[in-house]
Amino acid sequence: MKLQRLRIEQFKQFRQPLELVNLEPGLNLFTGPNESGKSTIVRAIRAAFFERYRSSSVKELQPWGDGGASPCVELDFETGGSRYRLHKQFLQRKRCRLQVDALALENDDAEQRLCELLGFQLAQRGESKPEHWGIPGLLWIEQGGSHQIRDEVQHATDHLRTALQGSLGEVASTAGDDVLSRVREQRNELLTEKKGEPRGPYLDALRQRDELQAALQDTQQRLAQYREQVDRLGQVQAEIALDEAERPWEPFQRQRQEAQQQLDALQLAAEQLQRQREQLAPLDRQIALLQQQIDAHAQQQRALAQREQALGAALQAQELAAQRLEPARRRAQDARQAQLDAQALLERVRAQQWRASLRREQDAAAQRVRTLDTALAEAQAHGTELARLREELQRQALDAAQLKELRALEQRWRELELRREAAATQLRWHFNHAGAAPRLDGEPLEGKGGRLLLQPAVLELPGFGQVTVTPGGADLEKLAAQLADAMATLEALRRRLGVETLAEAEARHERQRVLAGRIETLQALLAQLAPRGVPALQAERDELQGRIAALEAQIAALPAADADANLPPLAQAEQSLKDAARQWEQAQAAAQQAQSALAQAQGAVEHAQREREALRLALESEEARQALERAQAERLALLRQREDLESLLRAKQADIEAARPELLKQDVLRLSRSAEVAYQQYQERRREREALQIRLDEAGAQGLEDALATQRAALERSQRHCGELQRRAQALDLLLNLLNEKRRALTQRLQAPLQKHLNRYLALLFPRARVELDETLMPGPLRREGNGSLDGEGGSFEQLSFGAREQMGLISRLAYADLLKEAGRPTLILLDDALVHSDAGRLAAMKRILFDAATRHQILVFSCHPEAWRDLGVAARSIEALRRGS
């Protein structure tokens, strides 16, 4: 396809018409800065083909602010040996006209024709969208879009396929994908998609088969059971018949009866024996009674001997007790005497103790009296001193306040004195001749001296007359008055206090202080000697004196002191008395005991004599002797009788035992049980027969064999059905695999031409690299020879670098264009500011590629970097120049 002329009017920024003419069949380079209108030209070409002339949603095509404009594009191009002129006008005057050689098509027809020619679709309504653009969408690269390719390829796939198939003839299948999808659908109804396991009706059939199998097994089992029971019934019936014919329990019953009869006879004999045995007991009782009589007699004999002995012993004991009595009495008397002695001694010891105690008290009182006398004398001396001191203190009394007043008055007086002297007229003289001495107020003045004049004075200078000196100022007189006043006050105080001077007053005050301290000391001493006062002390002494006298009288009243000084201590004497008293008590008790023992012994002797006498009289009677003899004779007779009876019983018992009654009993039991068991077995069999018949009757009614046959048939059918489904599933699986496999192989074959073109460009751009196309004709990962690795992490197109994607995007498009060209389809390639991310090396390679491609296709390159395309081999046309030119 060759675009020859382009004219646009009232189109976006071109309010005025712009016309591009004389376009080259190969490369065409248009340059201009941004905003110069490059993209508008591209937009115009797109709009001419893609946008419907009657679309009302293309207002953006109008120049800005010109709502009444009719954007218009007119294109002249040639393809497939025909010349085309397309005139399309939008919005205000909607129109589309396509002139094909001599044929003119209008509006929808014209647009339809364009679609078929270039391979795209028209939007049903509204603006045209990328999914409609088909092949032009792929080949006309928008600004900044060359690195994207996936969507564009997808939208063009059908057209590309058609082109590919066109070049390959009828190898491709028209119905293939439809059949493939039907097979997949059918297969997936029977098998799971991933694992190919049974599902849906196939799975249901398998389950049903398993259920039938289980049911069949169950029925088989029940039938087997049924047959077993039938067999068992036959056996039981035979056994019952045998039982009824032989009646095995009857012989046992007969044998049992015989054994029972024998046993009954033995029982009778044993009872007889028992009755005879019972006669033994009274016999034994009689013998025992007689024996008792004999024994009683012997017993009495022994008792008499014992009584004799007892009497002897009692007599002996009486004698012994009598002997013991006298010494005991003696010992009691001695003990009494010892006790009395100890009592007397104790009293002496106690008297001596009392006297010593009184003496001690007396001595202590005398001592105290002496002490009190000393203290009394001392206290009286202190009292005298204290009175004296107090009297002195009274005299000397001059307290601190008076002293202070005196001091103050003295001070005032001196101050006044000093002030007067300061105010007085000072008179100094120095006479150095021995003549008559001048006189001052009558007082002669000699030698050197001086005087203060406090009042007018007269100085008589012998030979000269007299000088009257009068001190100046009234103060002097006032001071003199004050001084006299102060002196008078001072003097008055001195008189009141009775002191001449201050020093004397001070001395008296000091003396007063000393006296006070001394008085205090003496008072303390006195308090210690006589806390309650001296009279109390005196009273105490007098009382003690009285006490001493009383004690003396007490001592004198006591008996005279023992001459023997060797008396034991009190405690010892008391203990001796206690011991003596106890001994006396014991001896007294012993004596009484001996007395009562003797009395008892005498009683015992009397009792023993009475008893012995009584027994002796009884035993020695005639009656007693005869009774004994009779009893002995009778007993012997009875003993013989019993012996005879016992030997008879033994013989009979031996007879019974020889017949083994316990075995006979067991026989009866055994035989009766045997009969019972045999009969029970028979009954048991009859019951089992009943039970079996009932059970079989029930089971028979269930028609087990019918059911089995039915189930078997159903299972057989189910198995057949499963087999069919299995074969069908396998067949579908196989078919699907084959179809997929063949389709893949075919796709690869189909893509071979496209691959060839792609390889051609790839060799120029990435030497020794390979790119495979996937099923959607999309370039796959870039494989570089040598390292064998894929470019980009996952190796897919999207993971290549931006620049590489841009270059790959462009060469892929060129390859598609080659393919389309071979299929006889029109190709026109538009590049709007493409390859801006390519480095110099890659850009150079891309220029070679473009130059090569331009030998087969018309390529319009729009760029705002004219310098980058200088070596493209064509002259750049400046858009601005074109605008100016128009």
Add this chain to the structure above:
Amino acid sequence: MTRFLHTADWQIGRQYGRFAPDDAIPLAEARFLTVERIAALARERGVDAVLVAGDVFDAQTVSERTLRRLFNALAAFAGPWVLIPGNHDAALAESVWTRARRFNCIPPNVHLIDRPGVQAFPDIGLAVLGAPLTQRHTHSDLTEPFDTLETPPGLLRVGLAHGSVQGLLAEEVDSANPIAPDRARRARLDYLALGDWHGLKQIDERTWYSGTPEPDRFKSNAPGHVLEVEITAPGALPIVTSHAVARFRWHEQAEMLSLPGDVDRLGEALAALGAQDVLSLTLSGRLDLAAHQRLQALLGEAAGRLRSLQLDAEALRLAPTEEDVEALRADGYLGEVLGELRRRQEGEDEVAREALTVLAALLRERQQEVNA
């Protein structure tokens, strides 16, 4: 002179598992109808008795209804029916017979010989020596006592037994319930009526298998008959006549199809069959798509017309011709897949054959859609 019918192996209650339920029920039903026809035949022919040599019932536990229906089916003939149990209905402690007795449904003119011994019918000059099976299988010859069993003088000695005559029935050499081949002679029998073998078969001049009166399998050994036996006097040779009583004819057929004409010939053969026929058809060979399609139509039609059609076409190959493939418009890779499948099915690959059928059907279907 005494005349009686000899029949056996009624197998009442038999289930036809291999058949679809639609077919199985009429086939089972037919056995009752055949018994009714036997009764009618007996009355029509005016025979003195009917002897049934075992396997009256197919199983011990047939339903009560089945039991009653069987005895009802005998009603048309009022003379004596003499029955023995066979291996399927052996006289066990609990058996179809004990149950029939409990249900009280055995008519008085039916004489069951369920213990070995003689049953005499003096009024018709007949003494029947019965050898009933009292176990499912025995390995001793139950007819041996016939040799020593005495019968009232002047009556015919007719044996009634169920088992396999030794040495004559090749297929059942080791089978249970043996019967000595010369039993009739050794036991001085006038006739020995046998059951167990389902085909009509004469063993010697006095010994016969009547076979089952209604076929139940695809064995072409002349089933579907009863025998009418006439014996003029003790010691005289019996005159045996067979009567066909079967309702359904069972056929087994194997066809090798390779040419389109073979399908046509098969069509003609099928056309000769009707509602009385049960056919087991085994097909092999190879057919192109067109012939295969015609075959399918033919078989569909026959399946609707025949009582039952059992088809085994496992060995039949689908061999699409180039024209077929072209007609299917299997272009592109579909053609390749078709070719691959055709190759594979030659190697006995059943899955490939099925896959081929599926694919062909899909393509045909698609084509019809396109045409429509």
